[in-house]
Amino acid sequence: MTEEQNNRLVTLEEYIIQSQNRFPGATGELSQLLRDIGLAAKIISREVNKAGITNILGFDGTTNVHGESVKKLDIFADQQLISALERSKITCMVISEENDGIVELKSSGGKYIVYMDPLDGSSNIDVNVSIGSIFSIYQREPRFDPAIREEDALQPGIKQVAAGYVLYGSSTTLAYTTGLGVSLFTLDPSIGEFILSDPKVKIPSHGCIYSINEGSYNSWEPGLKKYIKYCQEEDEESGRPYSARYIGSMVADIHRTLIKGGIFIYPHSKKYPQGKLRLMYECNPLSFIIEQAGGMATDGKGRIMEIEPTSIHQHTPIFIGSPENVTHVMDFLVEYEEVAP
Ligand code: AHM
Ligand code: MG
Numbered sequence: 001m002t003e004e005q006n007n008r009l010v011t012l013e014e015y016i017i018q019s020q021n022r023f024p025g026a027t028g029e030l031s032q033l034l035r036d037i038g039l040a041a042k043i044i045s046r047e048v049n050k051a052g053i054t055n056i057l058g059f060d061g062t063t064n065v066h067g068e069s070v071k072k073l074d075i076f077a078d079q080q081l082i083s084a085l086e087r088s089k090i091t092c093m094v095i096s097e098e099n100d101g102i103v104e105l106k107s108s109g110g111k112y113i114v115y116m117d118p119l120d121g122s123s124n125i126d127v128n129v130s131i132g133s134i135f136s137i138y139q140r141e142p143r144f145d146p147a148i149r150e151e152d153a154l155q156p157g158i159k160q161v162a163a164g165y166v167l168y169g170s171s172t173t174l175a176y177t178t179g180l181g182v183s184l185f186t187l188d189p190s191i192g193e194f195i196l197s198d199p200k201v202k203i204p205s206h207g208c209i210y211s212i213n214e215g216s217y218n219s220w221e222p223g224l225k226k227y228i229k230y231c232q233e234e235d236e237e238s239g240r241p242y243s244a245r246y247i248g249s250m251v252a253d254i255h256r257t258l259i260k261g262g263i264f265i266y267p268h269s270k271k272y273p274q275g276k277l278r279l280m281y282e283c284n285p286l287s288f289i290i291e292q293a294g295g296m297a298t299d300g301k302g303r304i305m306e307i308e309p310t311s312i313h314q315h316t317p318i319f320i321g322s323p324e325n326v327t328h329v330m331d332f333l334v335e336y337e338e339v340a341p
Pocket of ligand 2: 117119121
């Protein structure tokens with residue numbers, strides 16, 4: 001790289017400071033939080049890249065709160081993120097896929113609540129397929145009682161102050177939003193810095209890719225079956241048949257959807273009556289990102305980010321992606337809605 005090219009690179013640190021300077025009243029606390037997450041992401045990325053050559057790979061013999069097998073890297077990522085958030089003393093509690101209840105931090109007076117899935121798609125670790133970390137940040141509503149309570153964290157997605165993901169793929173990519181569009185960064189391992197790759201990424205308004213685990217086809221609702229058949233039909237004018245792509249790592253599937261457009265669906269089914277994915281640390285943050293890039297995210301009935309949560313680990317179906325594709329699948333769901341006998 002030439003010296004001139006080097007001088008034009010904007011690091012995550014610089015970008016966060018520049019963005020903060022645009023708001024004269026900003027305290028810098030949220031910026032600090034994003035920097036801490038960025039640092040933890042670099043450490044996780046390093047471990048993910050060498051997973052095959054260290055004994056960190058594989059099951060650690062325990063199960064998480066959902067009864068799933070936990071891999072050592074999940075625990076490593078969980079600990080890295082928690083200790084990064086602990087360092088900056090502005091987060092009062094963390095809710096993580098890997099912990100049953102809330103994790104109260106030493107800085108219990110801190111004003112932020114962080115939800116996270118430290119390593120999403122972890123069943124893909126052993127087969128060298130992309131995985132990711134997801135985070136979602138809320139402010140704690142001010143009140144007199146200083147005790148930390150789980151109810152403080154039960155806020156709808158529209159109240160997120162920031163959210164993002166880190167994708168550990170062929171390169172490590174970080175995407176985040178504070179509600180002013182979505183910025184994308186790529187980790188340059190030679191200098192250990194996230195470099196700005198797109199300050200305002202936009203999702204295509206329509207895409208020719210659908211992404212769903214078709215193994216559960218038989219237990220889908222009629223409208224969804226019809227929509228997927230529609231995607232597979234031949235029609236040159238509308239670019240069909242669409243391509244099917246399903247990685248099985250939500251972060252990777254959403255990242256592709258963000259860049260190339262199309263739709264990602266995880267519906268309810270016989271096996272997962274409420275859907276498999278978690279509202280608070282998978283669907284809300286990724287919906288915030290997709291909406292900020294110009295896309296849409298619904299549970300088949302309404303906007304994901306308007307769901308009033310009743311539990312920190314609750315599940316939801318999700319239809320997310322380019323606005324035209326999401327609107328279209330919703331039309332199918334309504335047209336072929338099953339009427340209770
Ligand atoms: P995880 O949090 O245990 O890794 O599970 C979530 C993952 C998502 O990344 C992905 O979209 C989904 O599970 C895939 O599920 P399935 O194998 O049922 O298609
Ligand atoms: Mg997950």
